[in-house]
Structures are given as structure tokens and as C-alpha cells.
Amino acid sequence: MTLKTKLFWSALAGVASAAAGLAIAEAIALVIAPASSPLIAVGSLVIDLAPTWAKDFAIAAFGTNDKIFLLTLIVVLLTALAAGAGALQLFTAPWGLVTFGVIGGIATIAATTREQSLASWAIPSVVGMLGAALMLYRIVTKLGVWTATAQTVAAKGDQRASGVSRRDFFVYIASTAVGAAVIGIGARTVNATTIAAAAVRKAIKLPAPALAAPAIPDGAALDVPGITPLITPxxxxxxxxxxxxxxxxxxxxxxxxxxxxxxxxxxxxxxxxxxxxxxxxxxxxxxxxxxxxxxxxxxxxxxxxxxxxxxxxxxxxxxxxxxxxxxxxxxxxxxxxxxxxxxxxxxxxxxxxxxxxxxxxxxxxxxxxxxxxxxxxxxxxxxxxxxxxxxxxxxxxxxxxGWSAKGPVKTCSRIDVPTARQTLDSGTIVIAGIAWAQHTGIEAVEVRIDGGEWMPARLAAPISDDTWVQWALDWDASSGAHVIEARATDKDGTVQSGQFAPVAPNGAEGWDSVRLDVA
Missing domain, CATH: 3.90.420.10 (Oxidoreductase, molybdopterin-binding domain)
Structure with missing residues (x-):
């Protein structure tokens, strides 16, 4: 058996063992507490310890999918560590088991230091780590036997012994992988769906408000395809x-x-x-x-x-x-x-x-x-x-x-249509979007084309000063490449700043702009 083959099967043994341990931990977390899951606990710890720039990047790059990205990253990292642990266990035992112990220790610390955590929250990580270590020891032992018999075959030609040892290894690793998949996917699905809370929520009947929201005024929603809906589902x-x-x-x-x-x-x-x-x-x-x-x-x-x-x-x-x-x-x-x-x-x-x-x-x-x-x-x-x-x-x-302590929302506007990099026919084009100046209200929205004069947009009827307002402008577009910009003015006379500022430490500033081509 070549060194490359040994590395492959030992790495696969490490990954299968880690998957089994994680599956065991997820199943136990169902009984202990959903937040005691080592995967969730480690992910939450990463969120807490990550520097501000990393969080800003994740939100900017992945938006509301930032948590999916984080979990994927953790799984990829765990897979790499598990593969390395498998190789270490085959060639330099017991360092593969030690690696699993370190991973389990990190997960235990993460789970037991969460808000409102109990000592029992350590159980999923500890038991899962022990299960992973046991599986790794057994599978790598079988791999070692196969390796040894393969060498004997090479020397003496005993094909029967080699076949038995190879079959034992494959049975162990396959059963471990299948068991991990069945238990892990089932436990994680049940854990993540929070069935009990969803059922309770569904059964709740909210009372009628003593003070109902004022009726949405006529003209609050503009009939412009592509504009942000007035109420977000x-x-x-x-x-x-x-x-x-x-x-x-x-x-x-x-x-x-x-x-x-x-x-x-x-x-x-x-x-x-x-x-x-x-x-x-x-x-x-x-x-x-x-x-x-x-x-x-x-x-x-x-x-x-x-x-x-x-x-x-x-x-x-x-x-x-x-x-x-x-x-x-x-x-x-x-x-x-x-x-x-x-x-x-x-x-x-x-x-x-x-x-x-x-x-x-x-x-x-x-x-x-x-x-x-x-x-x-x-x-x-x-x-x-x-x-x-x-x-x-x-x-x-x-x-x-490092973020500002009080965080008042800044006056701002957004262009919804047309979208960037579109190619449109010349003639009348509707430019539209939303603007907000919460608890102050929007007084005006202006649009300019290619750095020219600011032109007043028409405002929809606002629901209130605490909601965004839709706006639109009809533009007689000529052929060529153009840049559209928009800015808002609130009822206190504050004009949206055109000076760029990043989101940290108290909210972004600047004018939204769209580049497009007109045929």
C-alpha cells in the first residue's frame, strides 16, 4: 500500500469519526438544550470573538446569509482538522486522539461560557468528543491491520488475509459514516426547526389593538414596477x-x-x-x-x-x-x-x-x-x-x-429602479425608490443625472414620519452611459450627506448611485 493511499484512508477515517462524534453531540443536545450543540456553541463563540472588521465584511459580502457562511466555514475547518487527526493517529499515535481532545475542549468551553449556560451544556461536546475518539481508534486500528497484511501479501502472497482485513476496515468506516449521517442530519433538523416553539406560536391568537394603526393613505404606494413594496412581508x-x-x-x-x-x-x-x-x-x-x-x-x-x-x-x-x-x-x-x-x-x-x-x-x-x-x-x-x-x-x-453608543438613523434615500448596469431604450424612464428619516419625516427627494442640476422627485403620501416613503421621477433619457444619483432632505431641513462614510461606527453616508446605458 502506497503512502498516498494510507494518507487518503486515514484522513477519511478522521472525517468519518468526527462526523460520528458531531452526530452524537447533536442528538444529546436535543435533550440538554439546543444551544449546547457544539457546532452552534463554537459558531456563537466565533461571532463574539471576531473583530469588527470581520463581522462587517461578512454582513457586506453575504448579507442575511452570513450565518450560513460561518457554519460552512466551521464545517470546512473541522473537516480539515479531522482529516489531519486521522493521519496523525495512523503515523504518530496517539496524536490523532489528542487532536480530537483539543477540538472537544474548545467546543466544551464554547458551550459552557454562553449566556445562561449550565454545567450540563458540556455533556454534548464531551460525549461527542469521546465517541469520535473511540471511532477514530477503532477505524485506524483496522486500517493498521489492513496495512500490515497488505505488506504480508506483498512478501508471502496471502491474499485471503488481506481481503479480510480490508473488508473489516470498509465495514467500520462505512457503518460509521452512514450512522453519522442518519443520526446527525436527523438531530440537526429537529434541533434547528424548533418544533415546540413553532407550534406554540401557531396556536397564539393576538388580541385586537386598543389603538389601531392609522389607515394607509391613498397614494402611499406608487405604481412603479420594481419599487420596494410599502410593507415588507x-x-x-x-x-x-x-x-x-x-x-x-x-x-x-x-x-x-x-x-x-x-x-x-x-x-x-x-x-x-x-x-x-x-x-x-x-x-x-x-x-x-x-x-x-x-x-x-x-x-x-x-x-x-x-x-x-x-x-x-x-x-x-x-x-x-x-x-x-x-x-x-x-x-x-x-x-x-x-x-x-x-x-x-x-x-x-x-x-x-x-x-x-x-x-x-x-x-x-x-x-x-x-x-x-x-x-x-x-x-x-x-x-x-x-x-x-x-x-x-x-x-x-x-x-x-467600538460602535457608537446611541445610533440615531441618518436621513437617506435609495434607488430601486432602474438597476445598475442595465441597458434601456431612450425615452421616458422612471427612476424610483424609497427614502427615510425616521421620527423626523422626509420633506423632499432629489435626483440628478451625470452630475447635473438636482431635480425634485414626486413623493408618495407618507404613512408616517416613522416609515419610509416611496418616490419617483420621470426622466427623458438620451442615448449613452449615464450616472443617476439621489439624495433626501428631512423635515428639519437636513440634507442627506454626499460625503462617503462607512457603516462603522454609526451608519453609512453618501448618495446612492446607479450606472446604466441607454441605447
């Missing part, structure tokens, strides 16, 4: 958060604690929240990682209880200036207390989205919705605690990583 609403696996929460077990610098700390359950007079409002949300022209924004109809009333009940103490909201997965956001106390700003403890309970990935059972602030300082999903504190005393997840 739940399935299309952007998702950016730090949860590698969507938390599975039984609404009957959920409660919100209001703590910290308050005279009357209290706790409220989901049923108690639904029994309160709820408010319905159309509100646009925006991710701070949204590039100019990006799609990390959405507009929905939210149902919830006003946060200023929650805070009134708790009676904030003098000196408190920040509300540190905490998610069940450990994420925190720091929101200015005075913003949440504004009675004319519809800051909601939301339970509904577009006429149904919050989707699991958008915060079920309860999340925060705050118009006018980027989500990283306000839109906490799966929220379980509001701690009143100060900016001097506490730091939130993203502000602790």
Missing part, C-alpha cells in the same frame, strides 16, 4: 443578529424583568402583556450595517405595548440615562432612556408583526421596536430583561466593540 424582512441558532422560547415560560435603577422592579409574563391595551403602528427598522443602496431595512406593521408605560410602572431613579435590554441568547443593546420615555414616539414591546405573532427569527415571543434608532442600540429580539442603568456604568454588545 415577514418572509422578506431582513435578519441581522448574533444568534447562530434561533432561540426556541415557549411563550408560556417567557417573562420580562425590569430591573436596575428603578423604584419598583417588576416582572411581566406573556399573558399579562397580551392583556394590556396594545398599540399597532407601521414602523421602519434599519440595520446600522446597511450600506448606501443596501437592503438591510424593512417596514412592517407592529403590535405591542408602549415602552414608556413599562418604564412608568418601574419608576426610573434619578441619574439613569440608559436602558440595557438583554436577549435570552446574551445579546445586549443600550438605548437612551429619554428616547424610550417619549410619549409621541411609538417605542413598542412588540408581540406581533404584519398581523401575526412575531416569527421565530424576528424575536418571538417579544422584541423591542424603536423608530429612529438603528437596531444595534434598540431592536433587541427575544428580549427578557430591561435594566435601567447609565452609559458610564454599562456597555452593550456592539458599543463594547
Amino acid at each position: 415577514n418572509a422578506d424582512f431582513y435578519r441581522i443578529d448574533t444568534a447562530l441558532q434561533v432561540p426556541s422560547i415557549d411563550a408560556s415560560d417567557w417573562s420580562l424583568r425590569v430591573t436596575g435603577m428603578v423604584e419598583e422592579p417588576f416582572e411581566i409574563t406573556f399573558d399579562e402583556l397580551l392583556a394590556l391595551p396594545l398599540t399597532e403602528r407601521n414602523i421602519t427598522l434599519m440595520c446600522v450595517s446597511n450600506e448606501i443602496g443596501g437592503d438591510l431595512t424593512g417596514n412592517a406593521t407592529w403590535l405591542g405595548y408602549p415602552l414608556h408605560k413599562i418604564l412608568e410602572r418601574a419608576k426610573p431613579q434619578s441619574g439613569a440615562n440608559m436602558v440595557l435590554s438583554r436577549s435570552i441568547d446574551g445579546f445586549t443593546a443600550g438605548t437612551p432612556l429619554d428616547v424610550l420615555q417619549e410619549t409621541d414616539r411609538d417605542c413598542l414591546l412588540a408581540v406581533g408583526m404584519n398581523g401575526e405573532p412575531l416569527p421565530l427569527e424576528h424575536g418571538f415571543p417579544v422584541r423591542m421596536v424603536v423608530p429612529g434608532l438603528y437596531g444595534y442600540v434598540s431592536a433587541t429580539k427575544w428580549v427578557v430583561e430591561l435594566e435601567l442603568t447609565t452609559y458610564e456604568r454599562s456597555r452593550a454588545y456592539w458599543t463594547d466593540r
